[in-house]
Amino acid sequence: MNKRPMTDNSWTGSCPLPLNPQDKIITLAHGEGGLLTRQLIEDVILPGLGKAAISSQDDAAVIDLPQNRIHFSTDSYVVTPLFFPGGDIGSLAINGTVNDLLVSGADPQWLTLSLIIEEGFSVKVLSDILSSISRAAQQAEIKIVTGDTKVVPRGAADGLYINTTGVGVPFSSLQLDPHKLQPGDQLIVTGSIGRHGIAILSAREELGFEPPPQSDCQSLREPVNKLLLAGVSIRAMRDATRGGLATVLHEWAALSGKSLTIDEEKLPVEKQTQSVCELLGLDPFFSACEGTMLLAVAKEEADIAVQALRESDVSKEATIIGEVQVRKSAPVTIRRILGIEQPIDEPIGSQFPRIC
Amino acid sequence: MNKRPMTDNSWTGSCPLPLNPQDKIITLAHGEGGLLTRQLIEDVILPGLGKAAISSQDDAAVIDLPQNRIHFSTDSYVVTPLFFPGGDIGSLAINGTVNDLLVSGADPQWLTLSLIIEEGFSVKVLSDILSSISRAAQQAEIKIVTGDTKVVPRGAADGLYINTTGVGVPFSSLQLDPHKLQPGDQLIVTGSIGRHGIAILSAREELGFEPPPQSDCQSLREPVNKLLLAGVSIRAMRDATRGGLATVLHEWAALSGKSLTIDEEKLPVEKQTQSVCELLGLDPFFSACEGTMLLAVAKEEADIAVQALRESDVSKEATIIGEVQVRKSAPVTIRRILGIEQPIDEPIGSQFPRIC
Numbered sequence: 001m002n003k004r005p006m007t008d009n010s011w012t013g014s015c016p017l018p019l020n021p022q023d024k025i026i027t028l029a030h031g032e033g034g035l036l037t038r039q040l041i042e043d044v045i046l047p048g049l050g051k052a053a054i055s056s057q058d059d060a061a062v063i064d065l066p067q068n069r070i071h072f073s074t075d076s077y078v079v080t081p082l083f084f085p086g087g088d089i090g091s092l093a094i095n096g097t098v099n100d101l102l103v104s105g106a107d108p109q110w111l112t113l114s115l116i117i118e119e120g121f122s123v124k125v126l127s128d129i130l131s132s133i134s135r136a137a138q139q140a141e142i143k144i145v146t147g148d149t150k151v152v153p154r155g156a157a158d159g160l161y162i163n164t165t166g167v168g169v170p171f172s173s174l175q176l177d178p179h180k181l182q183p184g185d186q187l188i189v190t191g192s193i194g195r196h197g198i199a200i201l202s203a204r205e206e207l208g209f210e211p212p213p214q215s216d217c218q219s220l221r222e223p224v225n226k227l228l229l230a231g232v233s234i235r236a237m238r239d240a241t242r243g244g245l246a247t248v249l250h251e252w253a254a255l256s257g258k259s260l261t262i263d264e265e266k267l268p269v270e271k272q273t274q275s276v277c278e279l280l281g282l283d284p285f286f287s288a289c290e291g292t293m294l295l296a297v298a299k300e301e302a303d304i305a306v307q308a309l310r311e312s313d314v315s316k317e318a319t320i321i322g323e324v325q326v327r328k329s330a331p332v333t334i335r336r337i338l339g340i341e342q343p344i345d346e347p348i349g350s351q352f353p354r355i356c
Numbered sequence: 357m358n359k360r361p362m363t364d365n366s367w368t369g370s371c372p373l374p375l376n377p378q379d380k381i382i383t384l385a386h387g388e389g390g391l392l393t394r395q396l397i398e399d400v401i402l403p404g405l406g407k408a409a410i411s412s413q414d415d416a417a418v419i420d421l422p423q424n425r426i427h428f429s430t431d432s433y434v435v436t437p438l439f440f441p442g443g444d445i446g447s448l449a450i451n452g453t454v455n456d457l458l459v460s461g462a463d464p465q466w467l468t469l470s471l472i473i474e475e476g477f478s479v480k481v482l483s484d485i486l487s488s489i490s491r492a493a494q495q496a497e498i499k500i501v502t503g504d505t506k507v508v509p510r511g512a513a514d515g516l517y518i519n520t521t522g523v524g525v526p527f528s529s530l531q532l533d534p535h536k537l538q539p540g541d542q543l544i545v546t547g548s549i550g551r552h553g554i555a556i557l558s559a560r561e562e563l564g565f566e567p568p569p570q571s572d573c574q575s576l577r578e579p580v581n582k583l584l585l586a587g588v589s590i591r592a593m594r595d596a597t598r599g600g601l602a603t604v605l606h607e608w609a610a611l612s613g614k615s616l617t618i619d620e621e622k623l624p625v626e627k628q629t630q631s632v633c634e635l636l637g638l639d640p641f642f643s644a645c646e647g648t649m650l651l652a653v654a655k656e657e658a659d660i661a662v663q664a665l666r667e668s669d670v671s672k673e674a675t676i677i678g679e680v681q682v683r684k685s686a687p688v689t690i691r692r693i694l695g696i697e698q699p700i701d702e703p704i705g706s707q708f709p710r711i712c
Contacts, residue, residue, distance in 0.1 A: 028710075033598025033644075034703035060460030061428040062526070068424060072417035074468035074521055075504045078512075104416030112430035112521050116472075148431045152710065156434075158512035165430055165468050165521035170418070242389025288389075347390035354384075354508065 024123040031117070031151025040149060044123055048130025049113075052137035053144045061146035063110055067169055071106035073097055074165040080354050082129065082159055084203040086195075086215030087290070090129040093162040094136035095291060096241065096356060099220045103237040103293055105176045106168030108140065108221070114148040114163040121159055129160065140219035142166070173228060178236040178296070181256035185235055185324040186302035188295045190223055190315035191216060192268040193245050197287030197352040198276050204354075213272050218291030223315040227295075230308035235296040239289065241356060243347050246285040246332065248294050250346040253331035261333045261341070262322030285334075286347045288355045296324060380479040387473065387507025396505060400479055404486025405469075408493035409500045417502035419466055423525055427462035429453055430521040436710050438485065438515055440559040442551075443573030443646070446488035449518040451647060452712060454496040455576045455595040459649055461532045462524030464496065464577070470504040470519040477515060485516065496575035498522070529584060534592040534652070537612035541591055541680040542658035544651045546579055546671035547572060548624040549601050553643030553708040554632050560710075569628050574647030579671040583651075586664035591652040595645060597712060599703050602641040602688065604650050606702040609687035617689045617697070618678030641690075642703045644711045652680060 030040045046053055054061075077093040087095075094111070101108040113133065117126065137144055199215035201207070220239060227234060238248045249260045269284045277284050291314065297305045302320055309318035322335075330343035386396045402409055433449040443451075450467070457464040469489065473482065493500055555571035557563070576595060583590060594604045605616045625640050633640050647670065653661045658676055665674035678691075686699035 029704065032703075032709060033603055036704055037598075060456060060462070062460075063426050063428055065421070065424045065426065068421045070419050070421065070426070070523070072419055072466065072468060072502055072523065074470045074502060074519070076470045076472050076506050076517075076519060078472060078506045078508050080512075100416060104418075106416065110428065112428060114430045114432045114519050114521075116432050116434060116517060146428055146430055150432050150434045152434050152514060155511070156436075156514040157517075158508060161432075161472060161513075161517070163430070163432060163470050163519040163521070165470075165519070167426070167428065167523070242393075247389055347388075348385065348392055353388060 026117050026119060026121045026123060026126065026151055028119050028151050028153060031149060037149060044127055045130060045147070045149065048127050048134065049144055050134045052134040061110070063145065063167070065169060069170055071101055071104050071168045071170060073100040073104065074163065075100065076161060076163045077356055078158070078161050078354055079200065079356050080158060081203050084215055085199050085212040087217030088129055088132050089160060089162055090132035091136040092217050092290060092356060093164045094133055094140055094142070095217055095219050097164040097166040098140040098142055099239040099291065101166050101168035102220050102224045103239050105174040106170050108142045108166050108168040110145045110167045111137065111142050112146050112165045113144050116150045116152060116157055116161040118157040118159050119151055119154045126160070136219070140221055171228060174234060176234060176236055178252045178255045181235055181252060181258050181296050181324045182298070183258060183324055183326050184299045185296045186299055186320050187260065187262060187322040187324065188297065188302065188305055188309070188318060189245070189268065189292060189321050190220070190309055191292040191317045192270045192273065193240065193289055193292060194273050194284035194287030195270060195292070196290040197244065197355050198273045200355045201352055202276060209272065209276065213276060216289055216291040218314055220291060220293055220314065222312040223309050226308040226311050227305060230304055232297060232301050232305045232308060235298065237293055237295045239293045241288050241290060244286040244288055245294060246344050246347055249332040249344065252296065256324070257327055259325045259328045259331055259333065260322065261325055261335060263335045265337045266319060266321045268317050268319060285344055287352060290356065382473050382475060382477045382479060382482065382507055384475050384507050384509060387505060393505060400483055401486060401503070401505065404483050404490065405500055406490045408490040419501065419523070421525060425526055427457055427460050427524045427526060429456040429460065430519065431456065432517060432519045433712055434517050434710055435556065435712055436514060437559050440571055441555050441568040442571030444485060444488050445516060445518055446485040447492040448573050448646060448712060449520045450489055450492035450496055450498070451573055451575050452597065453520040453522040454498055455647065457522050457524035458576050458580045459593040459595050461530040462526050464498045464522050464524040466501045466523045467493065467498050468502050468521045469500050472506045472508060472513055472517040474513040474515050475507055475510045492575070496577055527584060530590060532590060532592055534608045534611045537591055537608060537614050537652050537680045538654070539614060539680055539682050540655045541652045542655055542676050543616060543618060543678040543680065544653065544658065544661055544665070544674060545601070545624065545648060545677050546576070546665055547648040547673045548626045548629065549596065549645055549648060550629050550633070550640035550643030551626060551648070552646040553600065553711050554629045556711045557708055558632060565628065565632065569632060572645055572647040574670055576647060576649055576670065578668040579665050582664040582667050583661060586660055588653060588657050588661045588664060591654065593649055593651045595649045597644050597646060600642040600644055601650060602700050602703055605688040605700065608652065612680070613683055615681045615684045615687055615689065616678065617681055617691060619691045621693045622675060622677045624673050624675060641700055643708060646712065
């Protein structure tokens with residue numbers, strides 16, 4: 001595939017004044033499109049992105065596709081703190097958009113990267129985040145093809161916001177449609193739920209747990225590849241981000257008109273996630289994941305799907321957690337360990353703000 | 357062209373609690389992916405975008421293209437104030453990305469729209485901006501196919517930031533390449549320069565000029581269509597945004613290895629732009645446009661290009677302002693009205709922060 005991408009005008013040109021990442025901060029002038037913007041891009045951003053970025057002197061990213069259909073997805077990342085156990089805003093901005101494309105049934109290929117930086121932000125910290133972006137993009141096998149850099153005055157943003165917008169090409173063998181869930185379909189999760197939300201909350205509120213809870217921030221490319229290789233026909237997939245597993249279950253219940261029931265004893269929840277939730281009166285169902293997805297597959301394919309998923313380290317804990325049923329009074333329920341079946345509510349707001 | 361687009365999960369679902377745009381503000385809970393996010397999207401965002409948005413219950417924007425090559429461009433908009441004479445952050449976010457695609461040689465077709473909203477922002481003001489987005493998108497003949505909404509706490513952003521990322525399909529008849537500028541090529545601008553920067557500065561600093569200077573915020577689709585219809589072979593086009601006309605001239609001079617010379621007496625500058633610049637010691641060369649572009653065309657096609665451009669209201673002031681020459685000591689020069697030729701410097705930072 002020939003890729004001839006590039007950069008809007010803020011990514012081109014050459015610049016005589018080297019920026020030293022060790023002792024510099026970002027100023028408003030770095031965002032104004034002149035020499036200093038080119039300097040920031042050429043001395044900090046492009047070297048930071050390394051092999052993850054395709055850079056040229058062309059005027060806009062030009063991409064040659066293997067086919068005529070694309071999937072297109074956008075997300076802005078405003079997570080605080082910028083660094084957390086298991087990731088940072090950079091790896092999150094890559095994995096989040098990569099995973100959105102994957103669960104829509106597409107092979108993620110190209111990303112744009114747009115930075116809104118607060119005046120006074122450390123160039124060293126920016127470089128660290130760019131390195132993390134580079135690693136995550138290479139791991140997820142996606143290329144950054146164009147970008148934008150804005151600087152806003154002190155107090156007008158909270159350090160750094162990142163937008164990534166991705167283009168992928170559909171996997172021809174996947175026909176995902178949560179409208180078509182059937183009674184008997186099995187629900188599978190690829191790992192322990194709620195880890196990202198709890199990691200962010202613990203880091204932001206400095207709760208002091210040892211070891212600190214880790215985010216599951218990671219690309220789902222390998223698990224999806226394993227499923228494709230195994231030829232599993234998946235009815236629906238969704239990464240359980242904002243709003244957690246409960247939100248995905250409610251969306252699928254609404255789209256399909258079925259009820260979705262999960263078994264508490266089958267649901268993988270890390271001991272630490274559980275402890276933090278119990279301590280703070282939270283519920284892991286509503287806590288975000290950032291590299292863990294829910295799948296619905298026909299009953300006869302469920303074991304093959306779980307086996308395929310377990311071949312990847314990312315989804316080695318994959319397990320069946322419940323099933324689709326004909327619509328009952330509650331759209332989403334949980335069978336508690338003691339046998340009682342209870343409804344799971346749809347979250348109205350969130351227990352965890354600014355987790356992505 | 358079959359478009360089956362979509363929306364990430366934040367754009368789907370149904371919601372029971374109507375939001376009244378007249379008396380509501382945005383809260384953190386509106387950004388957390390639960391019921392309130394769906395309410396914001398269904399009661400405010402999608403109705404506000406109206407016909408400009410393609411909405412469905414699918415899981416990600418799926419686009420069928422007429423061909424295998426796309427152009428891809430991203431920009432974040434952080435302009436302050438949000439409303440200014442001649443436009444607002446919404447129309448700017450559409451026209452800016454549309455124009456970036458056009459001047460890269462592509463027909464803009466699809467956009468993503470990502471909002472970062474500060475807690476406490478007025479739903480009424482958001483609705484007004486969405487209406488402006490809708491009008492601008494319809495005028496520019498582009499569809500908004502997916503989006504994202506984040507809310508950050510009070511003090512963590514400055515009202516509203518918008519990212520738009522666009523996909524266009526290349527115009528087969530255009531082969532733009534500023535490397536190939538030739539001595540004798542004519543430089544054309546499509547209208548008076550520097551209007552956007554001066555409008556923003558006047559509005560932000562409340563300079564009190566009457567009438568207030570107007571931004572040129574507009575789509576360049578019609579002028580580009582007129583050029584294509586006339587069959588003009590354009591060597592290079594660029595909208596003169598951040599850094600103004602001077603930045604484009606310097607980029608082209610660097611890419612081509614030629615010198616670019618403009619005639620002061622031919623350069624269209626509105627009287628009001630000139631007065632504000634003189635009063636404040638600024639220079640219209642460095643002031644941004646947001647709907648005015650520079651073109652380079654072969655000498656024998658220059659008059660045809662100007663005639664074609666003048667058929668559109670957007671570029672009715674189009675005129676030849678200078679030419680490409682063999683490289684002299686200065687890459688960019690201006691022949692002053694009194695006959696002296698002076699270099700124009702490349703801007704280092706900007707005289708005008710946060711103009712887009």
